[in-house]
Amino acid sequence: MNWNASDMNLFLQQKEYIDTLVIPLIKVETVEERMKASASATDFLMNLVDYIELQFKGRIMVAPPFAYTPSMELQQFGERLSGDLSKSPFKHVFYLTTDSEWTSIEIRGNVLWLPSIPIENMDDRLKQSILEDQLKQLLPRLTEEWRK
Amino acid sequence: MSSKVSRRQFLNYTLMGVGGFMVSAAAMPMIRFAIDPVLASSEGGDYVPTDQKADELTETPVRVDYTIKDRKDAWYKSDVSNTAWVYKDGDKVIALSPVCKHLGCTVSWAADDSHPDQYFCPCHGGRYEKNGKNIPGTPPTGPLDQYEVEVIDGLIHLGKTMPNTLV
Numbered sequence: 001m002n003w004n005a006s007d008m009n010l011f012l013q014q015k016e017y018i019d020t021l022v023i024p025l026i027k028v029e030t031v032e033e034r035m036k037a038s039a040s041a042t043d044f045l046m047n048l049v050d051y052i053e054l055q056f057k058g059r060i061m062v063a064p065p066f067a068y069t070p071s072m073e074l075q076q077f078g079e080r081l082s083g084d085l086s087k088s089p090f091k092h093v094f095y096l097t098t099d100s101e102w103t104s105i106e107i108r109g110n111v112l113w114l115p116s117i118p119i120e121n122m123d124d125r126l127k128q129s130i131l132e133d134q135l136k137q138l139l140p141r142l143t144e145e146w147r148k
Numbered sequence: 149m150s151s152k153v154s155r156r157q158f159l160n161y162t163l164m165g166v167g168g169f170m171v172s173a174a175a176m177p178m179i180r181f182a183i184d185p186v187l188a189s190s191e192g193g194d195y196v197p198t199d200q201k202a203d204e205l206t207e208t209p210v211r212v213d214y215t216i217k218d219r220k221d222a223w224y225k226s227d228v229s230n231t232a233w234v235y236k237d238g239d240k241v242i243a244l245s246p247v248c249k250h251l252g253c254t255v256s257w258a259a260d261d262s263h264p265d266q267y268f269c270p271c272h273g274g275r276y277e278k279n280g281k282n283i284p285g286t287p288p289t290g291p292l293d294q295y296e297v298e299v300i301d302g303l304i305h306l307g308k309t310m311p312n313t314l315v
Binding site: 017018055056059 | 213215229248250251252253254269270271272287
């Protein structure tokens with residue numbers, strides 16, 4: 001499910017089945033030399049999130065991405081975000097990011113960090129198989145959480 | 149009578165010609181509009197080629213990925229990746245849609261170790277038999293959709309989805 005009105009309607013009717021929220025966390029670099037990498041990472045992450053949404057449409061709701069710039073305090077940002085979301089109707093919350101800073105931050109919910117892969121120059125088939133591989137690596141974390 | 153056209157005749161003819169033209173210009177769209185359903189072309193010919201060779205298919209469903217090029221959705225133009233589960237039933241080629249009838253997740257053949265001869269939905273454990281029939285007691289409420297299939301030059305071509313005809 002995506003964060004739009006029609007999917008949200010479906011969610012409200014099927015709350016017992018759609019119990020997982022995925023939140024993309026995106027670092028927006030502001031220095032010119034790093035902007036290309038930042039954009040590429042965003043591209044990768046959003047493509048992956050779209051793919052996850054397609055595979056798990058009936059269980060996962062994908063939230064709009066949360067973006068931040070380099071000087072923002074992630075510890076506090078993460079605490080507030082996860083604190084607010086722990087009051088939401090979603091039983092499981094996953095944060096998906098390519099920013100390694102999140103691996104050292106303690107928040108409620110699961111942080112799934114994965115290195116960015118530059119997919120922008122790949123043809124569709126290769127892109128598809130890369131995304132598939134990435135999802136396969138994340139899958140154990142998802143199913144482990146769902147079993148709880 | 150001379151074969152010369154008189155002034156009166158000439159005016160009659162031109163008026164009739166111009167008038168007729170104007171009337172038909174107004175009437176043609178109306179007629180076209182009225183009989184439009186008859187003229188609508190059937191859209192069955194939209195088959196998309198895949199890489200799957202027909203004679204390599206077996207009784208076991210295989211995943212076939214294909215891309216619909218340049219699909220136009222309003223003013224967006226995009227390539228859409230799609231998947232089908234394709235197998236052979238006697239001489240017939242069957243292609244099923246992987247979209248779970250419960251809430252739209254993607255199902256896979258033999259993805260669950262305890263049910264190796266069924267489609268499995270990872271979201272809520274929905275299961276389907278090989279022909280797409282949903283297993284009672286699992287969340288899905290109907291059978292998997294089927295694709296229109298055509299074999300052209302030995303390659304599988306897939307059309308639109310339709311309700312399952314095998315169950």
